[in-house]
Amino acid sequence: MASELAEDAPDAALLVAYANGDAQAGRALVGRLGPRLFAYATRVLGDRAEAEDVVQEAMLKLWKIAPDWRQGEAQVSTWAYRVTVNLCTDRLRRRKTRAQVDIDSVPEPDSGLASAVEQMTEKDRAEALQSALDTLPERQRQAVVLRHLEGLSNPEIAGIMDIGIEAVESLTARGKRTLKAALADRKEDLGYGHG
Amino acid sequence: MDMDRKTQDDGALEALFSAAADHAPEPTDAFMAKLEAEALDAMPSHAPSPKTTRPAVWGALKGLFAASGLSGAAVLGVWIGFVMPDIVPSVSPLAEDTASLSAFLPGADLAEFSE
Structure with missing residues (x-):
C-alpha cells in the first residue's frame, strides 16, 4: 500500500497509517525514531549490541500498540523514549559490577577542565564524555x-521519566557536577592529564 | 574554586556535550534494514489472508448446515402432521393403548410368528 502522507506528517499520523496497512509510513517511523532511540540507548548503556536489542524491543512494542493508538493522548516519540528509558533501566539494574560515582560525595572539582578540553579533538571530546557518562548513576545519566x-526540554524529560520538572532539573544539575568530577578524576586515563 | 574557574569548566563541559552531540552513535544500515523488516512483519493486515479465509468460510458453512438441519426437521414434522394426520396415531404410543410392540421393534412381529 503506497503512502499518501507528506514527509512532514506527524509521527502519530504515520503510526495510524501504519496500523491501516501503510508500509511506507512504517518505514518513515523507523527512519525517524530508530537513530534517535539507538543513540540514546548506546549512550546510556555504553554498548551498541545491547542498544540494538533495546531499540528492537521498543519498536516492536510500538508496532504492537499501533492499532490501539489514540491521536492526541501522547506524542509517539515521547512514548517510544519512555519505553526505551525503562528498558535501559532494567538492563542497568541487572548490572551489578559497574562502578558508579557516589552522587552525594562529589565536591565541585578543581579540575582545570577547560584547558584540558581545549587541547582535545572533537572525537576525543566525544569519547571522553562517553567514558565519564558511564560512571554516572543511572537516573542522572538518563536525564543528562x-x-x-x-536536546529534549525539561517538561518532555519529565514526561518520559515520569517525574516532576524540578526532579529533572535536580538530576541534570547533579549529573553535570558528577561528570566534571569524573572527568577530573580520569584526566590521566583520558589522555589529557598533562595538558 | 573561584567563579571564573567554575564558569570556564561549565563552558568546557558544554563543549564536550556539543562534540558528543555532533558525534552521535549511528545505527548500521543492516540494523535499520532489520528494524524495517520487523515493522513490515508486525504490520496489521487488512486484506484477509488465505490461511484465515478457509476456516472462516468452512465454519460459517457448518453453522449454516446446522441451523438449516434443525429448522428443516421442525418444518418436516409440521408438514407430515398436516398432510398425513392418520399416520401420527399409528406411531405414537400415547395415541393407542394397545399399540403393538412391532411398531417399535423391527423383527418383533416375526418372533410372534415363530412361537
Whole structure:
C-alpha cells in the first residue's frame, strides 16, 4: 500500500497509517525514531549490541500498540523514549559490577577542565564524555543524555521519566557536577592529564 | 574554586556535550534494514489472508448446515402432521393403548410368528 502522507506528517499520523496497512509510513517511523532511540540507548548503556536489542524491543512494542493508538493522548516519540528509558533501566539494574560515582560525595572539582578540553579533538571530546557518562548513576545519566545530548526540554524529560520538572532539573544539575568530577578524576586515563 | 574557574569548566563541559552531540552513535544500515523488516512483519493486515479465509468460510458453512438441519426437521414434522394426520396415531404410543410392540421393534412381529 503506497503512502499518501507528506514527509512532514506527524509521527502519530504515520503510526495510524501504519496500523491501516501503510508500509511506507512504517518505514518513515523507523527512519525517524530508530537513530534517535539507538543513540540514546548506546549512550546510556555504553554498548551498541545491547542498544540494538533495546531499540528492537521498543519498536516492536510500538508496532504492537499501533492499532490501539489514540491521536492526541501522547506524542509517539515521547512514548517510544519512555519505553526505551525503562528498558535501559532494567538492563542497568541487572548490572551489578559497574562502578558508579557516589552522587552525594562529589565536591565541585578543581579540575582545570577547560584547558584540558581545549587541547582535545572533537572525537576525543566525544569519547571522553562517553567514558565519564558511564560512571554516572543511572537516573542522572538518563536525564543528562536526554537534556544535553538528545536536546529534549525539561517538561518532555519529565514526561518520559515520569517525574516532576524540578526532579529533572535536580538530576541534570547533579549529573553535570558528577561528570566534571569524573572527568577530573580520569584526566590521566583520558589522555589529557598533562595538558 | 573561584567563579571564573567554575564558569570556564561549565563552558568546557558544554563543549564536550556539543562534540558528543555532533558525534552521535549511528545505527548500521543492516540494523535499520532489520528494524524495517520487523515493522513490515508486525504490520496489521487488512486484506484477509488465505490461511484465515478457509476456516472462516468452512465454519460459517457448518453453522449454516446446522441451523438449516434443525429448522428443516421442525418444518418436516409440521408438514407430515398436516398432510398425513392418520399416520401420527399409528406411531405414537400415547395415541393407542394397545399399540403393538412391532411398531417399535423391527423383527418383533416375526418372533410372534415363530412361537
